[in-house]
Amino acid sequence: MTEIQASLGARKIVIDPVTRVEGHGKVTIRLNEAGEVEQARFHIVEFRGFERFIQGRMFDEVPVIVQRLCGICPVSHHLCAGKAMDVVAGVDQVTPTADKMRRLMHYGQVLQSNALNFFHLASPDLLLGFDAPVATRNIVGVIEAFPEVGKWGIFIRKFGQQVIAATGGRRIHPRLCVPGGVNQNLTVDHRDALRKDIGQIIAWCGLALELHKSFVHAHQELHATFASFPSSYMSLVGADKRMELYDGTLRALHADGSTIFEDVKAADYRDYMIEEVRSWSYMKFPHIRSLGRDNGWYRVGPLAQVNACAFIDTPLAEAARKDFMALGHGGLVHATLGYHWARMIVMIHCAEVIERLLYDDDLQGTDLVVTGKRRPEGVAVIEAPRGTLLHHYTVDDNGQVTSANLIVSTTNNNEAMNRSVTKVAKDYLTGREITEGLLNHVEVAIRAYDPCLSCATHALGDMPLIVTLEDADGAIVATRVKE
């Protein structure tokens, strides 16, 4: 359901999708005196204060509590908090069994989340076309046109959920991480059940990628230019700069592919990144310290994960990566719609990693937890499905959390989403009418990033909860106050 409000007299156009309690996103397009698009912003209005909610909790409870941040990727928060609490527990290296159990859970999570994005959210646009009638441009329309595709999506996602259940005890609200390790290994029964299906899952991922590529090849100009712009990218990478989603170091690249920084450990993130708040948004605007506020923004997520790595250490995904990177003619790929292609490469990689892990006997090991000397602070980074996720906690002598700072993927993409929406508005807004076509295109741009509505939170302290919009003269034309 979408409510469109046009306030032309105030020179403001608002597209306001209404959602349930998680909050809602809002796009504001500002016109200049000539009636042209000057700037567009994508607002996420949602709950704040989660970091305060964590304060006072015992540090070993946090990996469970933070799952409530997000209905789509609770596992990412669970694992990231778990890693941070390893540090607090004085543990720098968990056992092989613990490490691989966490990895298995994580890659299962990313697999199922990416599958949800592509099959449920993006495939109607990408397989039926942006201009297909709304009545049919949905998952059922996809199923009618491509009968098998929807089932692939559901079963890939369900498989990912089974991985989570096998590692975390249950598919919903799983519990695996404890400070310094995990609370269980993978049973042989679970392992064997997952082994039976993983080959089919990999095959479906590959078929879905080929289907998507057929869309790209038929719409090359659109794919290259839609909502697109050169940008910097940031992602975790592993040893030798391989793709790494669970643990590694941060790497950031300029739009031309040159290095901004690399080999940055999570604990050092504040030496390289800075977070800014702006008066009109609840979200933080993180940026790269050395590049400053105006130039330091970057993109995260699948496109960044593929751009930032030098290679992928699983064969099918690596072949797909090379194919994808050819779009950049030796440089990075900046196509915003490339998020979808990249997401499917990551999906294939996840499936391959899962298969590899399922044949690793360490998962049946019994050495689950190590202990260390408590520390007052812990920082961890993980590549969540939507990109880089950082958790930072301080803990007092009693083990209670005294502060928490979370930089979530959607926050990292904040500026990039605004720029994509601005690009779309400039390209597709004609006159002062919000056509269904414009709305479709704006939503297509946002869907590429698949912003998380419920976890992009931040306690802003005394900052007023006010969103102010200005016209071309700087005059306030609308003010929004969140009670």
Add this chain to the structure above:
Amino acid sequence: MTLPGIALTAGSGRFEAGNADPVRVLVLGYGNPGRQDDGLGAAAVAEIETLNWPNVTAYDNYQLCIEDAIDVAEHDVVWFVDASRVGASPFAVTELSRATSVEFTSHLVRPEAILAMAEQYYNSTPCAYLLAIRGYEFEFIEALTPRASDNLRLAVHALAHQIHAVQSGVSR
């Protein structure tokens, strides 16, 4: 006791008298228990689970997901249970039919879309209802407000009554 605004005997007539097969009921609650009254769906599921009735499946999640279509397709009657910010108090019931939509984020999946997928993928068309229990506060607190708790009690009582009725054939 009957639910307001809906007559469960109306509709598809799929549950004909004399049908020997037990009616399979799914109660699917969703929402975040860490956000005060948004946890009403999960709380309702917890209450239904304590009944331990045969052929009644109940589970909760933070939000609906596409694979819920598999579970939905395997049941004859599905109750989606959610908290509501607005609307009738203590609760409201709406009969659902399939409907599709494309959201701008995968964080939004509507029950109507789940039904559409269940039909399209599995040719399954369960009777489906949305039980919207009125909530009032949605902050980061792990407890229902007293008023929401009252609403929950009434809603669960009515829901249990309806499940019992449909399983015993009263509403078939």
